[in-house]
Amino acid sequence: MSAAPVLCFDLGGTRMRAALLAPDGTRLAAVEAPTPAREGVGAVLDGLCALALRCRDTGVAPQAAGLCAPGPLDAPGGRMLAPPTLLGWRDVPVSALLGERLGLPVLLENDANAAAVGEQLYGAGQGAGSLVFVTVSTGIGGGVIVDGHVLRGRGGLAGEIGHMKIAEHSTDCACGAQGCFEALASGTALGWRAARVMRARKDGTPPPSGRDVIEAARRGERLARRLVAEHGRWLGRGFANLLHLYAPDVLVMGGGLANGFDLLEPAIRAEIARSAMPSYRETPLLSAALGDAAGLVGMAHIVRQSLPDLGRERKLG
Amino acid sequence: MSAAPVLCFDLGGTRMRAALLAPDGTRLAAVEAPTPAREGVGAVLDGLCALALRCRDTGVAPQAAGLCAPGPLDAPGGRMLAPPTLLGWRDVPVSALLGERLGLPVLLENDANAAAVGEQLYGAGQGAGSLVFVTVSTGIGGGVIVDGHVLRGRGGLAGEIGHMKIAEHSTDCACGAQGCFEALASGTALGWRAARVMRARKDGTPPPSGRDVIEAARRGERLARRLVAEHGRWLGRGFANLLHLYAPDVLVMGGGLANGFDLLEPAIRAEIARSAMPSYRETPLLSAALGDAAGLVGMAHIVRQSLPDLGRERKLG
Incomplete structure (x- = not known):
């Protein structure tokens, strides 16, 4: 060093x-x-x-x-x-x-690997030997730390969690497939989910972003709260998979949508309780602590x- | 040593x-x-x-x-x-x-961890630094080796791949949830899939096992071949997830259903080509080589x- x-x-x-x-x-x-x-x-x-x-x-x-x-x-x-x-x-x-x-x-x-290292050393994952960092924003990325080392796999391609399939169908993912975690649970997906409902309601407002939906939910708007709860279920379904696959000491959610972590958390936890086997349900689930600096620090x-x-x-x- | x-x-x-x-x-x-x-x-x-x-x-x-x-x-x-x-x-x-x-x-x-080690040392995964071993029989289990070491995670709970959700619905899984890889792609699931079709056809034959379906497909029976292809698609969907998550040098399929690996392989590979991003598609996919002895040797x-x-x-x- x-x-x-x-x-x-x-x-x-x-x-x-x-x-x-x-x-x-x-x-x-x-x-x-x-x-x-x-x-x-x-x-x-x-x-x-x-x-x-x-x-x-x-x-x-x-x-x-x-x-x-x-x-x-x-x-x-x-x-x-x-x-x-x-x-x-x-x-x-x-x-x-x-x-x-x-x-x-x-x-x-x-x-995402660098941010995982940053969060483990100085952020939400301090003291955890193994950690899964999930960045939820435009897409979904992941960084996995096992026994203090980044899980890299062949060609450094491990931890590409955004393209884990968690359903049979979804809107088309950027990767060309359907059912990807990213297509169902990214910030972009939350915006689309809202846009679909609002188009159905034909109220003429422009399509919102994921951040807009979070802000509306924070103001207490009922439709936004419902969308956030639905979104939390999809996040929880993907997170439950990550718990079974990597069994980390802690799962840290970062990225732009982590601004709404407190609003999403109840639905995420409820879905983990439904989807995960008992031994996995108690894994701490935390919001990232370092924000934009996590990648640089890591x-x-x-x-x-x-x-x-x-x-x-x-x-x- | x-x-x-x-x-x-x-x-x-x-x-x-x-x-x-x-x-x-x-x-x-x-x-x-x-x-x-x-x-x-x-x-x-x-x-x-x-x-x-x-x-x-x-x-x-x-x-x-x-x-x-x-x-x-x-x-x-x-x-x-x-x-x-x-x-x-x-x-x-x-x-x-x-x-x-x-x-x-x-x-x-x-x-499954022990069998993964056995296959890496003396079986299909020789020379691979990282390997995912998937045992497909009554249920689905997994052993993951990263840089020569078994991936254990918190309490040794990592690699519980059978309960990764790959769809929203399925028959109820033994774990109580739905959509689990195990509920959709185990040997048991193949038997159930056949039983459902045969009940629908009301031809009075007793419900088959996964092994029965494989044997019928090997004899060239058309319905069995169709069921095996459908089953291969589910296996491929789960395997594609494992490639994105762990990026192993090689994926090895063992367990009772590996007896039908040659019959399942075309559908598995076709689904991996559909579900996985290009960088992941070329990962070698092999049938286990040690059979029942893998666990003991590992x-x-x-x-x-x-x-x-x-x-x-x-x-x-």
């Missing part, structure tokens, strides 16, 4: 963030900007480098960098494969491209653990 | 087996008998001890013993919790009870890995 600060990036389809992190997880600098997602690979790399410059203004020199990004990606190979939210990113060797510009080794990691830890390897690769290169 | 032979038991709801295994996995003795499943704990323990005596007739003294048995169980605590196929087994400290009678430390393990390896701990516990005891 190195004592030097680590420069970390969190590249999302909407926002991109960078931070310079001390060994204890303290952010020495933290900046962000909109992601120029439609302008291609070069524009995004320019944007990340601009964020890096702003971090380096602190005068502290990082020894290594890490980038967490949406999957699917080849983490050991440093390649982003086909993130649906970034236009034109097909098999991009992002670690090499960004590393060349920064003059630093850049480690790549799935963003990424810094992953980079630190890998520093010796990164050093060796630089010498060979 | 010890060079002494290990005495292993595989306690199933129908048959129980014992074997004396050399360090290279060779069975120096192998015996079996029907399980007196309805006669309670004492009768089963008597039966296991009788098998042990027959193994010891070889003149070779084992240094330790292992028992693999159906879950749910508390492996570290050596307790079987509530196996649905064994009458009256509620929270039984079977490691202590059997160990006392044998004068040997007895390690307990979930039977158990012996697990005991050997734990021998130092077992020795220490005996001194303390």
